[in-house]
Amino acid sequence: xxxxxxxxxxxxxxxxxxxxxxxxxxxxxxxxxxxxxxxxxxxxxxxxxxxxxxxxxxxxxxxxxxxxxxxxxxxxxxxxxxxxxxxxxxxxxxxxxxxxxxxxxxxxxxxxxxxxxxxxxxxxxxxxxxxxxxxxxxxxxxxxxxxxxxxxxxxxxxxxxxxxxxxxxxxxxxxxxxxxxxxxxxxxxxxxxxxxxxxxxxxxxxxxxxxxxxxxxxxxxxxxxxxxxxxxxxxxxxxxxxxxxxxxxxxxxxxxxxxxxxxxxxxxxxxxxxxxxxxxxxxxxxxxxxxxxxxxxxxxxxxxxxxxxxxxxxxxxxxxxxxxxxxxxxxxxxxxxxxxxxxxxxxxxxxxxxxxxxxxxxxxxxxxxxxxxxxxxxxxxxxxxxxxxxxxxxxxxxxxxxxxxxxxxxxxxxxxxxxxxxxxxxxxxx
Numbered sequence: 001x002x003x004x005x006x007x008x009x010x011x012x013x014x015x016x017x018x019x020x021x022x023x024x025x026x027x028x029x030x031x032x033x034x035x036x037x038x039x040x041x042x043x044x045x046x047x048x049x050x051x052x053x054x055x056x057x058x059x060x061x062x063x064x065x066x067x068x069x070x071x072x073x074x075x076x077x078x079x080x081x082x083x084x085x086x087x088x089x090x091x092x093x094x095x096x097x098x099x100x101x102x103x104x105x106x107x108x109x110x111x112x113x114x115x116x117x118x119x120x121x122x123x124x125x126x127x128x129x130x131x132x133x134x135x136x137x138x139x140x141x142x143x144x145x146x147x148x149x150x151x152x153x154x155x156x157x158x159x160x161x162x163x164x165x166x167x168x169x170x171x172x173x174x175x176x177x178x179x180x181x182x183x184x185x186x187x188x189x190x191x192x193x194x195x196x197x198x199x200x201x202x203x204x205x206x207x208x209x210x211x212x213x214x215x216x217x218x219x220x221x222x223x224x225x226x227x228x229x230x231x232x233x234x235x236x237x238x239x240x241x242x243x244x245x246x247x248x249x250x251x252x253x254x255x256x257x258x259x260x261x262x263x264x265x266x267x268x269x270x271x272x273x274x275x276x277x278x279x280x281x282x283x284x285x286x287x288x289x290x291x292x293x294x295x296x297x298x299x300x301x302x303x304x305x306x307x308x309x310x311x312x313x314x315x316x317x318x319x320x321x322x323x324x325x326x327x328x329x330x331x332x333x334x335x336x337x338x339x340x341x342x343x344x345x346x347x348x349x350x351x352x353x354x355x356x357x358x359x360x361x362x363x364x365x366x367x368x369x370x371x372x373x374x375x376x377x378x379x380x381x382x383x384x385x386x387x388x389x390x391x392x393x394x395x396x397x398x399x400x401x402x403x404x405x406x407x408x409x410x411x412x413x414x415x416x417x418x419x420x421x422x423x424x425x426x427x428x429x430x
Contacts, residue, residue, distance in 0.1 A: 006113075007031065007120040013095050014180070014408045015170040016088075018145055020421035024096040025171075033099045037122035048100045053363050053415050058097065059358055061090040064401065067352070071345045075322025079363060082324065082344060096408050098211045104416060107423035115187045116199035117198065118409060122184040123208045125177075126215030131369055132167030133218060139167040146173070164274075164281055168219055170393050174337065175397045178219045180405035182226015182389060185212055187413060189230035193237055194375075210346060213429040217283035221292060225392055229385050237378050271323045296308050304396060320346035353400040354391075361387045362412040364417050371421075377416065384409065 012029035013287045037045050048054050065086045067174050072078050103117065104110045132139040143151065154166055155289070170177055186211065187378065191200045215225030237247055246388055251295065321329040324340040331343060342352045361383050368379035390406070393399035401407070 002105070003116070004121070006117045007124060009102060010117050011121045011124060011413070013092060013099060013127065013226040014403065015094055015172075015404050016169075016395060017169050017171050024091070026092050029094050030098055033102050036102060037104055038297075040150075045098050045101050048097050048415070051415070051419055054097050054100075054411070057359055057411055058090065058093060060359055061086060061093060064356055065090065066354075068169060068345075071320065071349065072322050074319070077322040077329075079326065084399075085402050089402065089407055092404055092408050096412055100323070100412075100415070102403065103412070104419060107419050109420065110190070110423070111201060111413070112194065112197060112418040114413050115191045118184055118274040118413065119188050119191070119200060119208050119212070121385075122181055122215060123211040124171070126181075126211035126218070129168045129218045130211070130214050133164050133274070134267070139164070142167045143425055145169070147171075162278065164278065166217060168394065168422060173219065174218065175222060176403050176405050178216055178221065178223035179226070179393050179399065180230070180409060181212060181216045181219065182393075183406055183409050185223065185227040185230040186233060186382065186385055187230075189234040190378070192234055193378050203255075206252065209252075210255075210259065211335060217279060221283065222393070222396060225382035229389055233378075233382060233385055236381065287369070304336065308336040309339060311336070312339075316346070317342055318346045318348075320344050320349060335397050337396065337398040337400065340388055340398055341394075341400070349398070353402070356401040358387070359391055359408070360414055367418060367421055383414070383417075386413075 002135075009032060011030045013026040015025065017025045018027055022031075033045055049058070064081060066237055068083045072083065088230070104112070108114065113288070115134060132142045143154070143163070146154075146166055150166065154161060154163055165173055168177060188205075189198065191197055194207065213227065216227065235245075263275075265394065267275065270322060312331070321327075321331075321343050322345075323329045324343055325331045325334045334340060347351070348423060365380055365383045365387075368376050368383060371379070390399050390403075393403070399406070
């Protein structure tokens, strides 16, 4: 029961969907933690705000708001969208730090618990999204919870957005959601490398993995980047153990075969048709394209390469223009993160974003590198992959330091790792 409550609390914070009257779901999480603290006389919920890792990230988030305001002022613009992103992100990060005393009840197992909770939250999101896809009334209800701007985008035929992508319970259904699924996948495979872990194994691990993959398929192919990086992490540290990987492949294949039989014997003809003719072509667009043309490609990737990267003048590259491509600064629209970041503040601003992002990994990477053990090497490589993942995502859209869902996850997992290691060094018991 405590695990389920943790999953729900994290779900409310990271997905931050609209709640009538209260507005942000992360506020609901804070209210719950306050009530829990009062009822069970828990330690102060402000405990972790003073910890170095949390304080540093919160301070720099506030500083990024100030820097963005200054850049806008210097260019005589007021880029409310760019500034708002950091304001909302700062609020979500504060909500997480406020909830940490509830999420971390056993310091010596904090890292393992955090991964299990994160995977549980994203598996729950995948389940909700899947039910919304197959059950029309539920899908329409989930669609109604999105903002009017997102609903208008769904009805805009020129944007060609698959409606089922709106059937997730989150305030950020595009790019951010599948990108965050990628982080969850990397952490899932990190858990599989932990000796003797009991959180995600056997049938539970298989079910969570399937829901994560279905969540990516329903929300956006960007998540497959993280899935691939997670598999890479697992293979790098298990490549000598062919028999173990072979057994896993056989079990997964058997599980998928069984799941396929269950799906196609229980789904209605309409649901089968939706799955085959809507979801699969979207999720496996690269494969379908390869079958037709012999090339692995997707329309969004081709468009990104051909249309979203184009030359900028030297002054813009150095100092930016104080806005993104949609701010009326004289450049055609681009989704590319590096392009929009350069347009806003120039190359030095991009470096600043990279440094801000690095702060989420600085202490965890330093500590894991200091550990002279296999687990230490795995942890270092895991955090390095997560860091590299953000730079890969920036190629497609704004990601470095600005992905609400992902930044909350990174603070949670990084801080949990630090707390666990410090507790183990002090000899604390689970």
